[in-house]
Amino acid sequence: MTYSSTQAQAGRGSTLGIGATPTMIGELDQVPFDLPEWATDDATNFESGSDEEFITTIRKSMEFSVTGNRVSADAGQVAVQTAYAAGTLSSFTLTLPKTPTQSTSGDKYVFNALVLSQSFKIETTKKITFAMKLKTSGPVAFTPGS
């Protein structure tokens, strides 16, 4: 594609939902999403010449913290609290904003994760914020938007 101007997207409009039929987790402001990282094994041998060689073995699950405004009655935040309390695996769907060429949905990442922990920040002159730490389990399925 011949470059004419940036096609970058801003994060505004992204959503993270919990559950097989996703319930949007409301008022999030950051989702530092990490896809599972490949572990590697060193396959360097006498015939490798001057450079090390590696092979991939298995993808390691990732942990990342999602943050936002704490909203007591938000259905998605309540569902997160339930998942955290139960310690059970939940399905999450991260949907990015539509690009100018997408009309139905933006790109999606669907994955299972455990809600490892929750934390809150309470200050006198600031909104109450929350953070939830997720740990992915299994593959992350990517579906391009359309």
Next chain:
Amino acid sequence: MDIDVGITALLAGDSGVHANLKLPGAASIFDGVVPEDVAQYPCLAYQWVGGSNDPGLSSAGPRRSRLQVDCWGTTKRQAVTLANAVAHLLDGFSGVLSDGTNVLSAWIINPPGVDFFSGDSRFRRRMLEFYVLHNFTP
């Protein structure tokens, strides 16, 4: 939502503020500019002087608005007493205003205020500034 309506109603409805205004209700509360008629003093004027939004990924988020309240009197004592009543009301306030705006928190940022003297009118003014953290309809 119209926070101007809500803030005016809040100020007009507070007994401490009301007791230090010349006229009842919102008649002594002005949007930005106060009258020149000395018969209407003490009075106050408010104006919004800046702020910032804190949007989420899919929500407008709260807005932190900077509110200036000018408390006017013909004497310094009038201006200071009115300013103290306004500060007592707004500093630490949280709640839903009459227009539906939910004020998460409000606090004074220049206590006890800044004093001015108007050379032309000979009126005294104490200026207060507050941050008002609130929701809004984008």
